[in-house]
Amino acid sequence: MTAYDGASPGETTCIVRxxxxxxCGTEGKHPGVDHDGLxxxxxxxxxxxxxxxxxxCLLACDESNVVVVTPSVAGRRAGGRPVWLRAVLxxxxxxxxxxxxALGGPGAEPVPAGLEDRVFAPSGLSLTWTAV
Incomplete structure (x- = not known):
């Protein structure tokens, strides 16, 4: 039995920021990358x-392009936490x-081997800053 058994679709939807x-996402910083295509x-x-x-801005400019995968409700119940990824290029x-x-993300599945080297811990500033 997993945290996803019997969960509604809304409870299994991750957020990818x-x-x-x-x-991040600019030609100036990463020329030749098809940012819109990615x-x-x-x-x-x-x-x-x-x-x-x-x-x-997520205040992690040294790591760009940054993507944060936030667990679903069910994933968080299973212990998942947001995973910050660098260099998504x-x-x-x-x-x-x-x-x-597609497999459930954080809490449902461990970070895949192909992404392990891209995981980083954001600075405290990144975690506390919110846009207004």
Missing amino acids: VCRDCC LARLEVGTRGHARVLRSA DDETVDAITGWV
């Missing part, structure tokens, strides 16, 4: 499993994220 502000791939790949939100990384989210 994509930083798109001062440097975002579209993330949105399509997580459909039915997550809400993808574009965020203002290619199809393979986006596909690893979408595959993980």
